[in-house]
Amino acid sequence: MKKTLAGLFIGSTIAYAAYRTLSEGRKEQLRQTAKDTLEDLRDNAIDYMMLAEDSAEDLFDNADEYKESIQSKVQETGEKIGEKKDEAISRFNNDNFDEQTQSIREQLASAGHTGDSNDDIVIDKTEDDDSENENKE
Numbered sequence: 837m838k839k840t841l842a843g844l845f846i847g848s849t850i851a852y853a854a855y856r857t858l859s860e861g862r863k864e865q866l867r868q869t870a871k872d873t874l875e876d877l878r879d880n881a882i883d884y885m886m887l888a889e890d891s892a893e894d895l896f897d898n899a900d901e902y903k904e905s906i907q908s909k910v911q912e913t914g915e916k917i918g919e920k921k922d923e924a925i926s927r928f929n930n931d932n933f934d935e936q937t938q939s940i941r942e943q944l945a946s947a948g949h950t951g952d953s954n955d956d957i958v959i960d961k962t963e964d965d966d967s968e969n970e971n972k973e
Contacts, residue, residue: 855863 858866
């Protein structure tokens with residue numbers, strides 16, 4: 837902050853010293869340029885303010901249309917959700933899950949049988965524990 841203020845002060849001092857060295861005609865030209873720039877800035881600010889005001893008016897004028905459009909979309913979406921809910925409940929109540937699960941059971945049973953029942957792996961630690969106890973005695 838101090839550096840900024842120091843820079844501003846030094847810059848202002850240099851600008852003032854340079855201004856004092858100018859001729860009267862050049863000083864008048866500089867004043868006129870500054871005045872024109874200030875008027876342009878003021879005109880631009882007014883233009884932007886009027887543009888913002890017009891945009892705000894358009895927004896408020898069209899707010900009812902936007903509101904009705906959004907309400908309509910919300911209502912349509914609610915109706916679609918209700919239809920999907922009713923469809924899901926109907927399907928859940930009317931589908932025969934016993935037939936479907938029976939079909940899956942049959943497919944799993946047929947895929948699991950290869951014809952050889954010795955392929956199963958059986959882990960029975962009771963035999964190992966008994967033989968170890970006999971060897972220790």
